[in-house]
Amino acid sequence: MVKSIFYKEWLKIRWAFLAMGILFAGVLIYIYASVGHTFRFNEAPGYWYNIIYRGVKYYSFLQYLPLLAGLVIATVQFVPEIQRKRIKLTFHLPVDEYNVLLAMTGIGYVSLLVIFIVSALCFLAAGYVFFPSNIVHSALGTILPWYLLGLSAYSLASYIILEPMWKRRILYILFAVGFGKLFLNAWFYNIYDRVLLIMIVVTLLLSVSVIYSGHRFKKGVYK
Amino acid sequence: MEYAVECRNLTHYYGAKKVYENMSFNIKTGSILGLLGKNGTGKTTTINILNGFLEPKAGECFILGENSQYLSPEIKSRVGFLLEGHIQYDFMNIYQIEKFYAQFYPQWKKEPYYELMSKLQITEKQKISTMSCGQQSQVALGLILAQDPDLMIMDDFSMGLDPGYRRLFVEFLAEYGKAENKTIFVTSHIIQDMERLIDDVVIMGYEGVLHSSSMEYFMNHFRQYDFLLKDGPAFLEKDDVVVNFDRVKNHAEMYSFQNPEEVKKYLKEKGIAFDNFREVHMTLEDAFIGITGKY
Numbered sequence: 001m002v003k004s005i006f007y008k009e010w011l012k013i014r015w016a017f018l019a020m021g022i023l024f025a026g027v028l029i030y031i032y033a034s035v036g037h038t039f040r041f042n043e044a045p046g047y048w049y050n051i052i053y054r055g056v057k058y059y060s061f062l063q064y065l066p067l068l069a070g071l072v073i074a075t076v077q078f079v080p081e082i083q084r085k086r087i088k089l090t091f092h093l094p095v096d097e098y099n100v101l102l103a104m105t106g107i108g109y110v111s112l113l114v115i116f117i118v119s120a121l122c123f124l125a126a127g128y129v130f131f132p133s134n135i136v137h138s139a140l141g142t143i144l145p146w147y148l149l150g151l152s153a154y155s156l157a158s159y160i161i162l163e164p165m166w167k168r169r170i171l172y173i174l175f176a177v178g179f180g181k182l183f184l185n186a187w188f189y190n191i192y193d194r195v196l197l198i199m200i201v202v203t204l205l206l207s208v209s210v211i212y213s214g215h216r217f218k219k220g221v222y223k
Numbered sequence: 224m225e226y227a228v229e230c231r232n233l234t235h236y237y238g239a240k241k242v243y244e245n246m247s248f249n250i251k252t253g254s255i256l257g258l259l260g261k262n263g264t265g266k267t268t269t270i271n272i273l274n275g276f277l278e279p280k281a282g283e284c285f286i287l288g289e290n291s292q293y294l295s296p297e298i299k300s301r302v303g304f305l306l307e308g309h310i311q312y313d314f315m316n317i318y319q320i321e322k323f324y325a326q327f328y329p330q331w332k333k334e335p336y337y338e339l340m341s342k343l344q345i346t347e348k349q350k351i352s353t354m355s356c357g358q359q360s361q362v363a364l365g366l367i368l369a370q371d372p373d374l375m376i377m378d379d380f381s382m383g384l385d386p387g388y389r390r391l392f393v394e395f396l397a398e399y400g401k402a403e404n405k406t407i408f409v410t411s412h413i414i415q416d417m418e419r420l421i422d423d424v425v426i427m428g429y430e431g432v433l434h435s436s437s438m439e440y441f442m443n444h445f446r447q448y449d450f451l452l453k454d455g456p457a458f459l460e461k462d463d464v465v466v467n468f469d470r471v472k473n474h475a476e477m478y479s480f481q482n483p484e485e486v487k488k489y490l491k492e493k494g495i496a497f498d499n500f501r502e503v504h505m506t507l508e509d510a511f512i513g514i515t516g517k518y
Contacts, residue, residue, distance in 0.1 A: 004326035011314060084310045088276055093327050094300035220277035 001095050002103050009077060009107040016076040017111050020069045024119040027061050032126045034058070039130065051135065055189060059123065062143055063184065066150025069115060073108050074157035082161060082217075091218050101214045105158055109207060112154055116147045138189045145192045148203045149183035155206040156180075162213040164221065224288060227252045227374050227406035228273065233282035235268055242268050243431040245282070250423070255400050255407040257417040257438075259511055260427030266410040267307060270378045273408070274304060287374060300328055303372035307379045309363040313352035317362060320351065321369070328370050336369040357388035364392065368399070374406045381413040389413065393420050418507040428515055438507075445510050447503040448477045448486055453496035464489045467516055478513035 035058050038047050050056040081087040090104075091097045120140065127136035156176040163169050183199070185191070192199065228250040235242040242265040250256045260266050271277035273284055275291050284291040289298045312320055317340050325331045343358050351362055360380070367375060380396075381389050397420045400407045411417055417424070424441050426434045434441065445466070452473045459468040459477065464486065467478040475497070479486055483502055490497055505513065 001327070004323055007319075008312065008315075008323050011319060080312075080314060084308065085306070086310055086312065088274070088304075088306055089310070089312065091276065092274060092299060092302075092304045094296040095327065096296065218276060220271055 001099075005100060005103040006107055009104055012077050012080060013073055013108065013111055016072050017115070020072060020115055021118075024065060024069070024115055025122075027065055028119060028122055028126065031059050031061055032130070035130050051131075057139070057142065057189075059139060059143060062123070063146055066112075066116060066147045067153050067180065068150075069112060070150040070153035070155075071157050073112055074154045074161065077104065077108050078158050078161040087162070087214075087217060097218055098211050098214070101210055102208065105155070105207060105210050108154055108158065109151065112151060116150060120147065141190045141193055141196070144196060145183045145199055148199050149180055152183070152203045152206050153180060155203075155209055159206075159209045159213045162210060162217050164213075164217050224252055226250060226285075228256075228284065228286055228408060230269075230273075230284040231282055233269070233272060233279050233284065235265070235272070235277070235279045243427070246427075246431050247282075248425050248432065248435055250406055250408055252406050253404045254422040255397070255409065255420055256423040256425065257421035258408065258410045258425050258427065259414060259417065260410075261429075261515055262412065264427040264429055266427065267378060270307075270376060270408075270410065273376060274302075300330075300370075301373045303367035303370050303375040305363055305367060305375070305377040305380055308382050309356070309360040309380075311351055311359065311363050311366070313359070314350060316348050316350055317345070318347070320362070320366065324366055324370070330371050332369050332371050336365040339365040339368070356383035357385060360384055360388055360392060364395070371403075372405070375400075375408070377407065377409045379410050379412060381411045381416050389416055392416075396420060414508040414511045415506065426511065426514055433514055442505075442507065442510065444480050445505070445514065446479055446482075447505050447509065447513055448479065448483065448500065449503050450475050450477070450490075450497040450500040453498060459493070459495075467513055469517070 038044070051058065081090065090100055093100060120143070123143070124136055124140060127139060131139075153176070156172070156179070160169050160172045160176065163172060226249040228248075230249070231247050233246040234244045246265075246269075248256075258266050258269060268277060272279050273286060273291050275294050278292060286294060287298050287301055289295060294302075312323070315323065321333060321336055325333065339361050343354075343361055345354060345358060351359060354362070360383075375396075377396075380392060384392065393416050396407065396409075399405065409417070409420065418438075421438055423437050424435070425432060434445075452470065452475050458470060459465050459475075461467065464479055464481050465477060466480065467476075469476040477486065481489065483500070487500060503509075
C-alpha cells in the first residue's frame with residue numbers, strides 16, 4: 001500500500017521537490033559566495049564585528065525558504081486531491097482512510113526532510129570553511145526553528161487545504177499566520193534554544209492534524 | 224445475499240433544506256438499478272451516503288452486508304466507484320494509473336483495461352488530463368473493469384459524453400453486467416440512456432421517492448392519456464388515480480397507473496366531459512417527465 005501511495009504522491013511532488021532542491025542549492029551557493037566575497041574584497045574585521053556583536057545573520061536569506069518549501073509541497077500534493085473532490089478516489093481505496101492520509105503526509109514530510117537535512121548539512125559544511133565551529137553551531141541553532149516552521153507550514157497547509165469549509169479555512173489561515181510568526185522572531189542567535197524541544201514536539205503533533213480535516217471531508221461535514 | 228444494497232429510512236438535510244425523508248430502496252444482487260431524478264433531488268447525496276462520504280441525519284445503508292459508514296477494506300475492494308464526470312487521477316498517464324491501482328486489488332485484471340485503452344486514439348505518455356471527456360470515461364470504465372468488483376456505483380456516467388461514447392458506455396455496461404452477474408447502481412441526468420440499461424428504477428422528486436419498481440412494471444403500467452376537455456375544472460388534483468395533470472387550453476394531459484377504462488370511469492365520476500380520449504405511447508424520458516412534472 002505504502003509503495004503505491006508513494007508512487008502517486010511522488011508523481012505529484014517530483015517537480016516541486018526538484019525545484020525546491022534547486023532553490024535551496026542556489027540560495028546556499030549565493031550565501032557562501034557572498035560571505036567569500038565579503039571576506040576577500042571587503043573589510044573582514046567589520047564583517048566579523050557585525051556577526052559577533054550585532055547579530056547580523058549571514059544566512060538570513062534562508063529564513064523563509066523552508067516555509068516556502070512546506071507550502072509548495074503541501075499545495076502540489078493536496079490541491080489536486082480536493083479539485084473536483086478527487087480525494088474520494090483515495091478514500092475509496094481498499095485500505096484504512098486515515099492510514100492513507102498519514103502515508104500521504106508522511107511522504108510529504110520525508111521529501112521536506114530530505115531537502116532540509118541535505119541543505120542543513122551543506123550549510124554546516126560550507127560554514128566550517130569560513131567560520132569557527134561555535135559560530136556555525138549557533139547558526140544551526142538559529143535556522144532550526146525555520147526548518148521546523150517549514151514542517152509545521154506543510155502540516156497546517158495540508159490541514160487547511162483538506163478542510164471542506166471556506167469559513168473554517170480562513171479561521172485556520174489566521175491562526176497559522178500567528179503561529180508561524182512565533183518561529184520567525186530570531187533577532188539574535190540561539191534565541192530559541194530553551195524552547196526548541198517544545199517547538200519540535202508541537203511540530204510533530206501538527207503532523208497528524210490532517211486526519212481531522214480529512215475526516216471532516218470524508219464525512220461530508222459542512223458546518 | 225438477496226440484496227447487494229439496502230437503504231432504510233434515509234433522511235438528510237443540508238442546513239434547514241430537506242433533501243429527503245425516510246427514503247428506502249434495495250438493489251437486488253445481479254441487477255442494474257437506475258436512480259432518476261431532476262437536479263437537486265438528492266441523487267449525488269445518495270451516492271455519497273452509499274460510499275460513506277456523507278453521514279445521513281437518520282437511516283442507514285448496507286453495502287454487501289456492511290454499514291456504508293464503516294466499510295471495511297475488504298468490502299471496498301468489491302465495490303467499483305465511478306465519480307461524477309469520470310474523475311480520476313488525471314496527472315497520471317494510462318500506464319501509471321494502472322500500475323497504481325493494481326497494487327490494491329488482488330484480483331486485478333489488466334487485460335480488459337488495456338483492451339479498452341487500445342481502442343483510444345491516445346499517445347503512450349499522454350496524461351489523462353489532456354484526453355477528451357469520452358476518452359477519460361473509457362479510462363475510468365477500464366479501471367473499474369480491471370478491478371472486477373461485485374457492485375458498481377456510477378454517478379452520472381453520461382456527464383460530458385457525446386452520443387457515441389454514451390451509447391458505447393451503456394451497451395458495454397449492460398452486456399458486461401448481465402454476462403458477469405454484476406450489481407450496478409447508476410444515476411444519469413440523460414434519461415434515454417437508462418432505457419437500454421436498467422432492470423429496476425427509482426424515481427426521485429423533491430419530496431422523496433416518487434416511484435420504485437422494475438422497469439418492466441413502470442413502462443407497462445405508467446401511462447399517458449390525452450383528451451379534449453369540453454368543460455369542467457381547469458385542473459385535476461393529484462390523487463390515487465392522477466399522478467400528474469397538465470392542461471393547455473382545452474387539451475389535457477394526464478398521467479396515471481390506471482388502465483384506460485378506469486381513467487374514463489374516474490373522469491365521468493368527477494363530472495368531467497371529455498372527447499378524443501387516447502393513450503399516448505411513452506419513452507422512459509416521457510414517463511420520467513410525466514411522473515416528475517415539467518417544472
